[in-house]
Amino acid sequence: MISVDKLQVVKDLQNKTIRITRYFDASKEQVWRAWTEPALLDQWWAPEPWRSETKSMDFRVGGRWLYAMVGPDQTRQWCMVNYTRIEPFKVFEGDDAFCDEQGNYATDMPKMYWTTSLDKADNGTIVTVDVRFDSDADLQKIVEMGFEQGFTTGLDQLEKLLKKTA
Numbered sequence: 052m053i054s055v056d057k058l059q060v061v062k063d064l065q066n067k068t069i070r071i072t073r074y075f076d077a078s079k080e081q082v083w084r085a086w087t088e089p090a091l092l093d094q095w096w097a098p099e100p101w102r103s104e105t106k107s108m109d110f111r112v113g114g115r116w117l118y119a120m121v122g123p124d125q126t127r128q129w130c131m132v133n134y135t136r137i138e139p140f141k142v143f144e145g146d147d148a149f150c151d152e153q154g155n156y157a158t159d160m161p162k163m164y165w166t167t168s169l170d171k172a173d174n175g176t177i178v179t180v181d182v183r184f185d186s187d188a189d190l191q192k193i194v195e196m197g198f199e200q201g202f203t204t205g206l207d208q209l210e211k212l213l214k215k216t217a
Contacts, residue, residue: 058206060199067184069198073206075176077213079169082176083140085209085216086167089116095212097121098204106152112137116145117154127152132165142168147182161189178206 059072075082085091089105096103097120104127108116114134119127131154136144144167149160156162164183169176180202184190 058203060203062190062194064187064190067187067190069182069190069194071178071180071182071202071206073178074172075178075210075213076174077176077217079140079171079176081213081216082169082178085212086178087143089118091212091216092116093118095208096205098201099208110134110137115154117150119152129154131156136166140169142166161185161192163189163193 057074059070061070062068063070085095087110089108092108093103093105096118100123101120104119104121106117106119108114108118110116112134116132116134117129118131119129121127129150129152130147131150132145132147134143134145136142145165147163147165149157151157161184166181166183168179168181170179171177182193184193
């Protein structure tokens with residue numbers, strides 16, 4: 052069990068994975084909504100000063116989330132998640148990739164395979180995100196792009212959002 056406001060990040064180069072674990076002082080239902088509803092996702096997903104802007108979201112197995120991370124200069128970095136597994140209020144999985152505005156994969160960027168799990172904890176919820184990569188080089192590229200810092204900032208923003216919507 053991890054403590055309140057504790058973040059754990061474990062990089063496993065041998066297995067080409069990153070595991071992020073974070074406790075939130077909020078119910079599983081609140082946390083689930085923040086991960087699965089575009090109006091809420093857009094409030095925390097991209098690390099400030101960037102923001103997230105959903106173009107479309109179909110949260111179901113076989114559906115996808117197409118969004119842009121928009122920079123302060125209005126630069127748009129398009130990304131897409133294709134949902135492959137959903138167990139409401141427990142876990143969802145998806146293939147995550149950089150793409151263009153139409154959702155065509157950027158072949159020069161790594162593809163990531165996310166599993167996001169929610170577990171009830173004392174007075175809150177523990178979120179565990181396992182991100183798998185096809186190769187060591189793909190994992191290294193994402194790390195070098197600032198994944199850990201950016202995602203940690205996003206999770207801090209999620210904590211603030213959950214406190215506002217409690």
